[in-house]
Amino acid sequence: MIRSDVLRELAPTLADHLVICNIGLPSQELHLIDDRATNFYMLGTMGLASSIGLGLALAQDKKVISIDGDGSVLTNFGTLPTIANNVADNFILLIIDNGSYGSTGDQPTYAGKKTSLAAVASACGCETVVECSAEDTVQAVKDAIASDKMTIIVSKCESGNIKVPVITMDPVSIRDRFMGAVKA
Amino acid sequence: MDINAKIVSDMVANDISFVTTVPCKQLAGVIDAVEASPDIYHIPANKEDEGMGLCAGAFMGGKRPAIIMQNTAIGVTINTLVTLTQFYRMPLPMLISYRGELGEPVACQVEMAVHTKALLAQLNIPTYHFHREEDVEELDKILKYTFMCNKPVAILTDATFWKGY
Numbered sequence A: 001m002i003r004s005d006v007l008r009e010l011a012p013t014l015a016d017h018l019v020i021c022n023i024g025l026p027s028q029e030l031h032l033i034d035d036r037a038t039n040f041y042m043l044g045t046m047g048l049a050s051s052i053g054l055g056l057a058l059a060q061d062k063k064v065i066s067i068d069g070d071g072s073v074l075t076n077f078g079t080l081p082t083i084a085n086n087v088a089d090n091f092i093l094l095i096i097d098n099g100s101y102g103s104t105g106d107q108p109t110y111a112g113k114k115t116s117l118a119a120v121a122s123a124c125g126c127e128t129v130v131e132c133s134a135e136d137t138v139q140a141v142k143d144a145i146a147s148d149k150m151t152i153i154v155s156k157c158e159s160g161n162i163k164v165p166v167i168t169m170d171p172v173s174i175r176d177r178f179m180g181a182v183k184a
Numbered sequence B: 001m002d003i004n005a006k007i008v009s010d011m012v013a014n015d016i017s018f019v020t021t022v023p024c025k026q027l028a029g030v031i032d033a034v035e036a037s038p039d040i041y042h043i044p045a046n047k048e049d050e051g052m053g054l055c056a057g058a059f060m061g062g063k064r065p066a067i068i069m070q071n072t073a074i075g076v077t078i079n080t081l082v083t084l085t086q087f088y089r090m091p092l093p094m095l096i097s098y099r100g101e102l103g104e105p106v107a108c109q110v111e112m113a114v115h116t117k118a119l120l121a122q123l124n125i126p127t128y129h130f131h132r133e134e135d136v137e138e139l140d141k142i143l144k145y146t147f148m149c150n151k152p153v154a155i156l157t158d159a160t161f162w163k164g165y
């Protein structure tokens, strides 16, 4: 399974929750599969999906799921200690780890080599860290939602992309629509 | 009221309840005051762009955020300021220690000081410079202005304002 397969299977589970989606193909794929007001698409700023999600989770009570990538977590490694030390039990960080920088042409990341993001998250102090296969991701996310415990999920999937159009929505419209859904 | 208490009290009076910080020697007192405030959730960040991501999330969650950082962070955060804070039109007061100004003992700090205002101007970021102690009287209005226009706004605070290091 590649990332778009994971997102397609996951979409019904995400539907009731606030989602902060990573820059590039992950946002484009989620937008294509199931565009919702509860989705915040990042059009720029690699690496900050987890930070935005944590800030959102700390600021209000609804469940927040940040969909991040291995490359993006590597670029903002400082996020993991911040998450560990500022526990928000309404926050789930789903790292879709395909071992590559998917949006830029599948160049390999260190997460696909020696570096275990799950081990790093644990070492940073994150208390609930789950590594799972792409096939088991929906169940892992459902379990995390049901647990009411801040959870980091590392979903190991295959590298690869589908053809998707870019998002042409205006950023202020994305943000305004999302804030309406946060308040609803 | 001492300067740190005054800054935090203006923040609280403007409903700022989520503050992220990356420390600077000059900002130690105000960071302590933020940490001590029962009205503010203080979340130290490891890097300033990470902090701006936290602030973006908190803003969308209905809280008014602020960031406290050193001017060297302008170099770190340009992409985030442009593609997140400005592109999505979000407010962000940035209380910035303006290192490398008069009284600076560390030569390297001057290297970033000479670019600070030029970079902020290039980014079209409204910029205020606190030099004399009484300049802090404008903080309340600057905060109101920031949340009125939904922009990042810079408040540079130099060594003269902080009365040395």
Ligand SMILES: [Mg+2]
Pocket: A069, A070, A071, A096, A097, A098, A099, A100, A101, A102
């Ligand atoms: Mg990847």
